[in-house]
Amino acid sequence: MEFTYEDLTADEYHHRVAVYQPLTAALRELLDAVIRTEVDDATVHSATETISEVTAALRAQQIPGAYGVRHTAEGRGMAWGNAVIGLRNAIAPPLTVVRGSVTDPVVAHADVELGAAYEGPPGHVHGGVVSLLFDQVLGEAASMTGLPSYTGTLTIRYLRPTPLGPLRIEAFTPERDGRKTLARAAMLVDGAVTAEAEGLFISPRGMTPLHPFAGESR
């Protein structure tokens, strides 16, 4: 599993953010529109054709595989293909995980609003999406020491259905023991807990903290 270093200046980094963030944001809107549209068949066919033309234009030059996880020389994490936080991945809501200090009661939290694309039961968040978001936030909480860490086990307890709309995830790390970190989190809607999670995260043997942003690389 290889991390990639890109020798980007801060200016180049911000330039790329400015180019790709609007593209992904536009694509997220299209994703939502494709689920909810009720236009006539001709408009759907025309949309299908145009989408394929845009894809062909973008594929004229592309990397051979997945985006990977990159870091700039100055230590910025660029997990831009990541399924939960990726700046270039329209599947990602995206989640922005805000980290406090390892000594804070809540070491990491995220506020996010989930729309039609995250549905499972009617009007509610898919149970698997709940676990998807928990895994990311727990993992980022666990890797706050700067060591990348991977999920060993993950347990979710669903207390009640989580409605689509705004929600908050708060994570804690009650125990750290060498390469192992136990992390817990709660999902809240209007201050009430809808689901709880616990994960055991493990840092690979022999790794040293890369830089302060290493945790963004999950």
Add this chain to the structure above:
Amino acid sequence: MEFTYEDLTADEYHHRVAVYQPLTAALRELLDAVIRTEVDDATVHSATETISEVTAALRAQQIPGAYGVRHTAEGRGMAWGNAVIGLRNAIAPPLTVVRGSVTDPVVAHADVELGAAYEGPPGHVHGGVVSLLFDQVLGEAASMTGLPSYTGTLTIRYLRPTPLGPLRIEAFTPERDGRKTLARAAMLVDGAVTAEAEGLFISPRGMTPLHPFAGESR
């Protein structure tokens, strides 16, 4: 939580599949291209504009909220907005869960190929995506009696990183007790298990089986 009935004939149902499946398939390609493209800024800007135009065309007429879970009068499940199996949801790989009989050793399985959009660690499936897929397959295995069922608890054990590419999920239901069903599953790559899952699924009180396809409605 309300399920919607749509009075569609079989012909109308198949017509809608024929209209929307290519649209969603084209959008999945675009999602992948947006992550992997290396074209110049002008092409990215132009793509962004075109995508917004297509969105506007599709939004000219749309349902007010999420797609919901619909059934035709003859009992076909249409969970077309579903984040894992939805025919109109480009976030969904999509997963097609194949069901056997409740007496088979493997009661449900799914084969799927995951690309760049499902990445977590470099070149590998996001741990949260692993849990997302498990939740769906376990839930469908649990609801094979025709009763919709919801996830109570879900535990994933990650044995090794799952590489992007083709994978298989196999599910079992070792215990059924009234409204509760225990389901277990394994994720396999080239025949080797990369992760295991166990879930407890609960059917709402007082529900009766809707029809043979009810399980597709999760």
